[in-house]
Amino acid sequence: MGGILVYVLHYEGALNKNSLGAVSEAAKLAGELGTTADAIVVGGADLTPELLGTLGDYGASKVYKVEGPEGLAQPVIDAMDKVIGENGHSYVIFGGGLLGFEIGAGLAARRQAGVTMEVTGVVVEGGKLVAERPILGDSQISRSHYQGDLGIIIGRINAFEVKGGQGGAAEIVDTAVEFSPWSTQASMVQRGEQRGADVNIEDANVLVAGGRGLGKAEGFQLCEDLAGVLGGAVAATRAVVDAGWYPYAAQIGQTGKSVAPKLYLAAGISGAIQHKVGMQASENIVAINKDANAPIFEFSDLGIVGDLNKILPKLTEAVKAKKGG
Amino acid sequence: MKICVLVKEVPDAAVEKRIDPSTGRMDRSGEKNLNPYDTHAIEAAMQLKEGGALQIDEVVAVTMGPETAVRALHKAVSLGADRSLHLSDDALAGSDVAATGYALAKALEKEQPDIVLLGQQSDDGECYTIGAVVADHLRAPSLTQVIKLDVVDGGLRCERQAEYGYDTVQVGLPAVISVGDAINEPRYPSLKAIMGAKKKPLEKAAAGDVGIDTSLVGADGSRVQCGEFKAPPAKSAGTIIEDEDTDATVEQIVAWLDERKLI
Ligand SMILES: Cc1cc2nc3c(=O)[nH]c(=O)nc-3n(C[C@H](O)[C@H](O)[C@H](O)COP(=O)(O)OP(=O)(O)OC[C@H]3O[C@@H](n4cnc5c(N)ncnc54)[C@H](O)[C@@H]3O)c2cc1C
Ligand SMILES: Cc1cc2nc3c(=O)[nH]c(=O)nc-3n(C[C@H](O)[C@H](O)[C@H](O)COP(=O)(O)OP(=O)(O)OC[C@H]3O[C@@H](n4cnc5c(N)ncnc54)[C@H](O)[C@@H]3O)c2cc1C
Numbered sequence: 001m002g003g004i005l006v007y008v009l010h011y012e013g014a015l016n017k018n019s020l021g022a023v024s025e026a027a028k029l030a031g032e033l034g035t036t037a038d039a040i041v042v043g044g045a046d047l048t049p050e051l052l053g054t055l056g057d058y059g060a061s062k063v064y065k066v067e068g069p070e071g072l073a074q075p076v077i078d079a080m081d082k083v084i085g086e087n088g089h090s091y092v093i094f095g096g097g098l099l100g101f102e103i104g105a106g107l108a109a110r111r112q113a114g115v116t117m118e119v120t121g122v123v124v125e126g127g128k129l130v131a132e133r134p135i136l137g138d139s140q141i142s143r144s145h146y147q148g149d150l151g152i153i154i155g156r157i158n159a160f161e162v163k164g165g166q167g168g169a170a171e172i173v174d175t176a177v178e179f180s181p182w183s184t185q186a187s188m189v190q191r192g193e194q195r196g197a198d199v200n201i202e203d204a205n206v207l208v209a210g211g212r213g214l215g216k217a218e219g220f221q222l223c224e225d226l227a228g229v230l231g232g233a234v235a236a237t238r239a240v241v242d243a244g245w246y247p248y249a250a251q252i253g254q255t256g257k258s259v260a261p262k263l264y265l266a267a268g269i270s271g272a273i274q275h276k277v278g279m280q281a282s283e284n285i286v287a288i289n290k291d292a293n294a295p296i297f298e299f300s301d302l303g304i305v306g307d308l309n310k311i312l313p314k315l316t317e318a319v320k321a322k323k324g325g
Numbered sequence: 326m327k328i329c330v331l332v333k334e335v336p337d338a339a340v341e342k343r344i345d346p347s348t349g350r351m352d353r354s355g356e357k358n359l360n361p362y363d364t365h366a367i368e369a370a371m372q373l374k375e376g377g378a379l380q381i382d383e384v385v386a387v388t389m390g391p392e393t394a395v396r397a398l399h400k401a402v403s404l405g406a407d408r409s410l411h412l413s414d415d416a417l418a419g420s421d422v423a424a425t426g427y428a429l430a431k432a433l434e435k436e437q438p439d440i441v442l443l444g445q446q447s448d449d450g451e452c453y454t455i456g457a458v459v460a461d462h463l464r465a466p467s468l469t470q471v472i473k474l475d476v477v478d479g480g481l482r483c484e485r486q487a488e489y490g491y492d493t494v495q496v497g498l499p500a501v502i503s504v505g506d507a508i509n510e511p512r513y514p515s516l517k518a519i520m521g522a523k524k525k526p527l528e529k530a531a532a533g534d535v536g537i538d539t540s541l542v543g544a545d546g547s548r549v550q551c552g553e554f555k556a557p558p559a560k561s562a563g564t565i566i567e568d569e570d571t572d573a574t575v576e577q578i579v580a581w582l583d584e585r586k587l588i
Contacts, residue, residue, distance in 0.1 A: 105426070109426060141556070142552075185500070248486070297565065300563045306571070311568060314571055
């Protein structure tokens with residue numbers, strides 16, 4: 001049995017939380033399998049020995065450090081291919097997000113491996129890993145069994161708990177990688193552009209979130225009015241952020257923020273998995289959607305089937321009256 | 326130059342998707358349609374062709390799937406593709422992502438496209454990853470979830486949202502790009518285009534015709550077996566209110582919130 005290798009994403013000198021969750025999960029599984037968990041990072045000067053050493057705290061034995069471009073998948077595929085080829089890892093785990101999908105799938109192609117994405121649980125059975133993936137709108141769970149020398153697991157964000165305090169500093173192994181010609185055919189022009197205002201939603205107890213159902217950018221006024229009287233902030237889906245209706249800083253989900261307010265009120269949001277993963281930990285979820293079959297009703301505590309244009313203004317008035325009275 | 330667009334036939338959005346317990350695979354007996362996400366890829370191809378910054382001579386729709394999948398190709402050509410290629414072989418049935426991507430790459434090798442476009446996800450398998458697999462086999466640079474595509478310096482300038490905000494990436498050709506659904510508003514096919522779709526050239530290929538090693542595809546060649554299912558943990562259903570009288574509805578919402586001390 002070879003070890004488990006985890007790709008650790010970082011940005012501006014900070015390690016990604018979902019990657020740390022994946023390292024923690026890998027360390028736990030490696031313990032059960034009787035092997036070790038290692039990490040691999042690809043980047044530049046902000047990957048200091050101090051920063052990388054901290055990965056030992058989450059259970060990583062070795063950290064393979066590769067100098068290379070950041071934010072692109074294909075150089076990481078080259079790096080992981082080399083490290084696995086030389087060290088014989090049996091499994092690879094990613095924390096989720098976006099790059100993990102691209103790297104994991106490309107690596108599966110490169111090393112003829114099986115890959116499972118959106119994984120929410122991994123168990124050891126008969127000395128092998130079995131990955132569990134919710135499918136068809138989370139109505140069923142599919143269990144993946146791997147064949148061959150390598151199994152690739154791409155987690156859902158927030159699926160793996162971050163567990164520190166597991167050990168001392170990890171051993172850092174500097175690794176030189178010659179990148180494939182096609183890996184160098186893509187180059188980052190600008191990374192991490194924050195479109196729209198820098199709003200703070202993470203500290204809010206109440207979030208009123210708006211989606212494509214608001215109809216247009218101006219529709220967000222309805223959410224802002226309600227958030228105002230509830231003493232909360234406004235959040236958004238990727239669909240409306242991509243459309244330029246609301247700032248990226250307010251986006252909840254797989255490539256946005258993860259939140260857990262006391263109240264999450266979703267208006268005109270379908271409840272796609274990528275949105276759900278960022279808000280399902282909220283204490284109370286209320287959804288307003290005109291489509292009775294919208295997936296969001298599957299995980300709402302209170303669901304209102306109706307037109308938000310009719311409901312939101314009256315709700316704002318009623319809350320205001322309640323508070324005043 | 327040539328663009329190949331990868332398209333897939335999926336169960337219609339109105340059909341409840343389910344796994345056939347006897348085969349452990351998607352039940353594909355109901356109404357089917359072109360994967361809606363793929364219409365954005367076809368539209369992106371048409372805009373590149375019509376934009377003129379690159380001399381695009383041909384847009385080719387490519388699918389891998391059973392006999393019926395030809396309807397996805399008809400739809401694709403009615404949306405503007407010039408011809409299509411249908412990779413179909415019993416040996417391919419039950420392929421996982423890695424095997425599907427390998428088989429599609431083999432078919433593409435024969436076409437030698439300058440640009441390969443895909444949808445962001447299929448509406449049934451939702452694996453998001455075929456593009457990355459195809460790209461590694463074709464040894465081409467690749468990005469997924471691209472929502473803006475411009476021709477710059479003879480290559481593609483791509484924008485997409487990633488973990489830390491929006492990234493802009495310059496990609497040389499040939500390239501494999503999966504487009505996000507925010508990239509464009511796909512056009513509707515004209516009646517004339519729908520009528521003419523079956524007249525556009527359609528080529529069929531079996532695994533052997535494009536040099537696929539059949540030991541690497543199909544259920545047996547797949548390295549991941551996803552045919553075992555279990556129910557998710559049961560959760561208590563929430564309260565549902567149908568809004569008929571909005572004043573009454575709002576009163577109920579306020580009472581619900583007040584009970585939980587959320588106001
Ligand atoms: C890799 C990847 C990452 C992603 N990351 C994220 C992410 O971080 N966050 C995120 O949110 N999404 C993300 N997505 C996108 C996600 O899959 C969905 O496309 C998105 O969440 C949909 O946004 P929406 O609910 O606003 O729009 P839609 O899905 O279009 O839903 C609009 C809803 O509004 C309802 N509606 C319309 N009019 C009214 C009305 N008048 N009154 C009441 N209801 C109405 C409709 O019934 C519908 O349910 C990601 C996708 C991928 C592939
Ligand atoms: C519920 C479910 C769960 C699954 N889970 C897994 C899993 O965890 N791991 C795994 O390896 N396999 C899995 N599969 C199998 C996988 O869906 C198939 O291998 C499928 O052929 C490719 O994946 P996708 O359609 O989900 O692709 P996606 O990556 O979601 O599709 C993206 C794009 O690729 C193109 N494309 C996809 N398929 C074709 C095709 N046949 N012909 C032409 N273009 C195409 C389209 O442009 C599409 O928009 C699962 C299948 C189902 C039904």
